[in-house]
Amino acid sequence: MLVRYQTIPSLFSEIDELLYPSNSIFHRINFSESTRRVAMKDAGDLLNVVMEIPGVRKEEVKVTLHDGVLTVAAERKQPELKESEQWLRNEISYGKFERSIDLPYPVAEDKISATHENGMLRIVLPKAQEAKPKEISIK
Amino acid sequence: MTAEIKNSIKTIIPSVNIVETKNSYVVTLDIPGAIKEKINAKIENNELVVTADVADYFADDSTENTKQYRREFSIADNIDVNSVNASHDLGVLTVTLNKKQQFLPKEISIN
DSSP: OOOOEEOSSHHHHHHHHHHOOSOOHHHHHHHGGGSSOEEEEEETTEEEEEEEOTTOOGGGEEEEEETTEEEEEEEEOOOOOOTTOEEEEEOSOOEEEEEEEEOSSOBOGGGOEEEEETTEEEEEEEBOGGGSOOOOOOO | OHHHHHHSOEEEOOOEEEEEOSSEEEEEEEOTTOOGGGEEEEEETTEEEEEEEEEOTTSOTTOOOEEEEEEEEEOOTTEEEEEEEEEEETTEEEEEEEEOGGGSOOOOOOO
């Protein structure tokens, strides 16, 4: 066996290990929080959306916008094990997933751009003209 | 007190997969957002320690917090600590720990 499972807080993991000696749903619940998180930031004329998609190839990501809802659909392929190989721990979830986000403002649909680097998907959505902040001159 | 909490680095426990192959153990960690230069993997006191610093994209604008991925693994006796490789792609770090020669399965030829 390679590892004695260690996390912070360690007490929790020790108990975890006692109760669930093999990989269990308990682990997955515990760790799912660290993947595929989404953040959205209002940056004046732009909306920035960031999503964690580690292990996903560019070809496996699809970003769509429909009726003010931004949807990211992606797939993380499960590695295939050879006959002589075996899982010792499996906390990472594979397969297809989809996440939809309601946009708070109308955006210029033809000016949306997306980049993918180090497991992060970044989408920049310029706000539609009517949603941009306006300065009101004081008379 | 509040200020201290605000400036502290948030530790994130990355999800891990471990696969045992005939010759090695392959450890896979999800560390999205980390750039290669900020990833550190070392073996010390019979432990593999992996850390990676990243800017916290999810912190609010007023903070400059960073977060750190961190995970530790005890290393079994059958691992050759001089034969460890790591690679990084798509926000995933893969560490391959090779087994010592004497622990590898041997074919015995029958005369």
